Amino acid sequence: MDFGLSDEQRLLDDTVRRFLAERLPLARVRALRDAGSPFDREAWKELAALGVVGCLVPESFGGAGLGVLDAAVIATAFGHGASPLPFLGPCVLAPLLLRELGSPEQQQAWLPRLASGEARLAVAAAERVERRQDAGVREAGGRLDGVALFVIDGGAADAFLVPRGDDLWLVPRGAPGLEVLPLPTLDATRSLVELRLHAVAPAERLGPAGGAGAALDRAIDVARALLAADLLGCCDRALALAVAYAMQRKQFERPIASFQAVKHLCAEMAAAIEPARALVWYAAHAFDALQGEAALDAALAKSHLAEVGTFVVRTATEVHGGIGFTDACDLHFWFKRVALSRQLLGGPTRLRTRAAELQGWAS
Amino acid sequence: MDLRYGPEYEKFRAELRAFLAEQRPRAPRAGFGEGLLTDTQLAPWQRLLIERGYAARTIPQAYGGGGFAPDPLIAAIIAEEFRAAGVPGPASGQGIDMLVPTLLEHGTEEQKRRWIPPTVRAELIWCQGYSEPGAGSDLASLTTAGRVEGDTVVINGQKIWTSTAHVAKLMFGLVRTEPEAKKHAGISYLLIPMDTPGIEVRPLRTMTGYAEFNEVFFTDVRVPLANLVGKRGEGWKIANTTLRHERDMLGSASTSESLFHGLVKALREEPVDGRRALDDPNLRDQLAAIQARTLAMRCHAMRLLTARARGESPGVAGLVTKLNGCQLNHDLAGLAIDGAGEVGALSRDAARARDGGRWHFHWMFQLGLIIGGGTAQIQKNIIAERGLGMPREPK
Numbered sequence: 001m002d003f004g005l006s007d008e009q010r011l012l013d014d015t016v017r018r019f020l021a022e023r024l025p026l027a028r029v030r031a032l033r034d035a036g037s038p039f040d041r042e043a044w045k046e047l048a049a050l051g052v053v054g055c056l057v058p059e060s061f062g063g064a065g066l067g068v069l070d071a072a073v074i075a076t077a078f079g080h081g082a083s084p085l086p087f088l089g090p091c092v093l094a095p096l097l098l099r100e101l102g103s104p105e106q107q108q109a110w111l112p113r114l115a116s117g118e119a120r121l122a123v124a125a126a127e128r129v130e131r132r133q134d135a136g137v138r139e140a141g142g143r144l145d146g147v148a149l150f151v152i153d154g155g156a157a158d159a160f161l162v163p164r165g166d167d168l169w170l171v172p173r174g175a176p177g178l179e180v181l182p183l184p185t186l187d188a189t190r191s192l193v194e195l196r197l198h199a200v201a202p203a204e205r206l207g208p209a210g211g212a213g214a215a216l217d218r219a220i221d222v223a224r225a226l227l228a229a230d231l232l233g234c235c236d237r238a239l240a241l242a243v244a245y246a247m248q249r250k251q252f253e254r255p256i257a258s259f260q261a262v263k264h265l266c267a268e269m270a271a272a273i274e275p276a277r278a279l280v281w282y283a284a285h286a287f288d289a290l291q292g293e294a295a296l297d298a299a300l301a302k303s304h305l306a307e308v309g310t311f312v313v314r315t316a317t318e319v320h321g322g323i324g325f326t327d328a329c330d331l332h333f334w335f336k337r338v339a340l341s342r343q344l345l346g347g348p349t350r351l352r353t354r355a356a357e358l359q360g361w362a363s
Numbered sequence: 364m365d366l367r368y369g370p371e372y373e374k375f376r377a378e379l380r381a382f383l384a385e386q387r388p389r390a391p392r393a394g395f396g397e398g399l400l401t402d403t404q405l406a407p408w409q410r411l412l413i414e415r416g417y418a419a420r421t422i423p424q425a426y427g428g429g430g431f432a433p434d435p436l437i438a439a440i441i442a443e444e445f446r447a448a449g450v451p452g453p454a455s456g457q458g459i460d461m462l463v464p465t466l467l468e469h470g471t472e473e474q475k476r477r478w479i480p481p482t483v484r485a486e487l488i489w490c491q492g493y494s495e496p497g498a499g500s501d502l503a504s505l506t507t508a509g510r511v512e513g514d515t516v517v518i519n520g521q522k523i524w525t526s527t528a529h530v531a532k533l534m535f536g537l538v539r540t541e542p543e544a545k546k547h548a549g550i551s552y553l554l555i556p557m558d559t560p561g562i563e564v565r566p567l568r569t570m571t572g573y574a575e576f577n578e579v580f581f582t583d584v585r586v587p588l589a590n591l592v593g594k595r596g597e598g599w600k601i602a603n604t605t606l607r608h609e610r611d612m613l614g615s616a617s618t619s620e621s622l623f624h625g626l627v628k629a630l631r632e633e634p635v636d637g638r639r640a641l642d643d644p645n646l647r648d649q650l651a652a653i654q655a656r657t658l659a660m661r662c663h664a665m666r667l668l669t670a671r672a673r674g675e676s677p678g679v680a681g682l683v684t685k686l687n688g689c690q691l692n693h694d695l696a697g698l699a700i701d702g703a704g705e706v707g708a709l710s711r712d713a714a715r716a717r718d719g720g721r722w723h724f725h726w727m728f729q730l731g732l733i734i735g736g737g738t739a740q741i742q743k744n745i746i747a748e749r750g751l752g753m754p755r756e757p758k
Contacts, residue, residue, distance in 0.1 A: 001665070003669040004364070005364070005367065027699070067587045243751050257753040264743040266751055267742075270750055276664060279659035279663075282658070285364045289366065300654060300658055306673055307652070352647070352652055355654065356647040
């Protein structure tokens with residue numbers, strides 16, 4: 001019995017954190033935000049060279065062939081660094097779907113290019129969870145029509161995997177009839193898009209007709225566990241920023257970190273974060289070793305981390321006092337990253353409903 | 364990460380399961396409130412467990428234990444299997460969990476040989492005499508006097524929150540032997556037979572309606588100086604080596620898991636409007652939220668167990684168990700009460716009460732534990748100061 005990260009996983013964590021801190025410090029993240037495009041092509045190539053982009057691509061296709069817990073280590077480092085690089089689309093959802101549904105030709109065509117970072121796929125997965133506003137994709141005569149919202153990592157994607165019912169279609173970015181519209185969110189570090197499809201002829205289908213549903217749901221479950229991991233990284237950073245600020249900020253002739261009112265806020269954050277860390281590891285590990293309960297663990301982990309994350313970033317802001325409310329203070333980048341992650345692929349209420357359903361609580 | 368235990372551990376588990384299946388009918392039943400097990404109920408069972416290597420495993424054989432090297436995984440398997448079987452596990456309590464480690468570290472050879480064997484056999488029940496009416500969070504300000512007269516210590520004063528004092532044969536306690544010394548330096552660690560003349564034990568009835576605690580009054584109580592553990596004036600240091608054990612005992616994941624399973628069962632069985640309480644989607648939402656917290660604490664316990672087995676420091680994670688666990692247990696019981704509505708507010712004597720008032724008991728008792736063994740606020744100071752490196756409040 002060994003419940004913890006391996007030396008390799010600690011090294012991976014350290015590598016990704018160091019890469020983000022050096023290559024994409026918050027000043028750079030700010031500059032990308034101000035430029036209105038979070039995608040840094042050069043950094044992306046370097047990240048691919050580290051083997052991170054192809055973490056879930058099998059080694060036989062040029063990837064690192066890592067497990068979901070390894071991916072969770074990366075996601076936590078991404079949250080910690082407020083990484084502006086894509087992850088869930090091209091590094092998680094797309095390779096998982098290609099691994100499970102792709103024909104040998106499709107795998108050969110996409111997986112090596114996903115691993116190298118040359119190709120970036122995004123998956124229109126939001127409607128598989130819930131349809132907001134006018135969202136929904138229809139098919140008639142082999143053509144796709146409709147709207148897909150909240151496509152994660154869509155900004156830098158050169159093709160999209162678009163579900164229609166239990167079918168999964170591949171639609172290149174330049175396909176006639178496809179409009180890709182930016183969908184700006186609170187979080188400036190990730191790019192979501194809206195797809196508008198007008199009689200789009202999809203390039204090809206992944207998996208058999210009507211046979212992609214289960215794979216889509218599994219991939220979404222994995223993405224939830226990794227969103228929980230990203231939230232954990234945001235919590236770590238927010239607490240570290242709060243403690244560091246409290247140590248240097250003086251009021252009443254002493255550091256505010258020496259006031260119990262401030263210390264207790266920090267202690268409450270740490271007390272919430274540490275068990276949540278163990279839950280994230282467990283939920284990610286479940287996909288590697290305990291598949292039977294992985295969907296439930298992902299729902300519990302993501303809903304819990306959404307609550308812990310919300311508590312931590314608002315409390316960390318409070319520890320900062322007035323400065324925490326300003327744009328000049330970096331903290332709000334994590335506040336807003338948490339705010340978006342909380343909603344993606346199922347907010348806490350939706351996921352607790354799913355947990356109840358998975359356990360047969362509802363009669 | 365590997366949650367499998369490996370063949371040698373699974374063999375140990377299989378043997379333990381077979382033992383439990385065979386012995387289950389003979390095992391004593393655990394209760395709550397005043398229904399705690401006494402030494403006469405427990406001792407024969409404990410003796411059997413020691414014989415089979417399931418209790419007192421790591422205590423040296425010379426002092427009545429198994430003499431095995433500490434193995435956190437074996438300890439976890441033992442805890443898991445006894446819990447799963449619903450059978451009282453290795454005896455626990457302040458004697459076994461706090462006094463024995465203290466004696467092993469600080470006791471004389473004679474003290475070890477005299478006190479450890481009957482204690483681990485659960486024949487000697489101990490109580491802990493630390494807290495006083497005027498010394499709670501600021502424990503070092505205790506004033507119970509231990510005046511040294513030749514080879515005798517004469518005790519005068521009062522202890523409070525002394526669980527099991529009414530059944531204990533001995534107390535390990537802190538008394539002030541050097542009234543002139545500084546606060547922390549004047550305290551000694553003393554073993555006090557509870558049948559010594561001058562000791563009065565008064566049950567302390569709590570909000571639960573039970574008397575889980577006592578007050579103990581000392582009037583010219585004479586105890587041999589040889590009962591001092593460690594040197595005079597070193598009691599504070601000695602007591603602190605084992606106070607950590609208490610914090611880890613409170614808020615264990617096993618308690619939370621068993622409360623959670625009971626909670627799901629209660630919500631399935633409680634009828635409301637001809638349906639089950641669990642058919643209320645709002646309750647299901649709260650149930651899933653608290654399930655996530657419970658699972659997180661189970662994972663947290665596995666993480667700490669691994670850190671111990673690897674010989675690594677768990678850092679701040681090692682300081683948050685009590686704060687989280689006791690609050691979680693309080694909330695689990697509170698949700699069971701909410702699920703039952705007015706039925707949840709019935710007195711435990713009422714014929715319509717559910718589960719014999721179990722949920723009320725846990726709800727209130729866990730609130731007591733949020734306060735006891737180091738209040739939540741003291742825990743937060745410890746987390747912030749030792750875990751996060753924040754400075755102490757200036758004096």
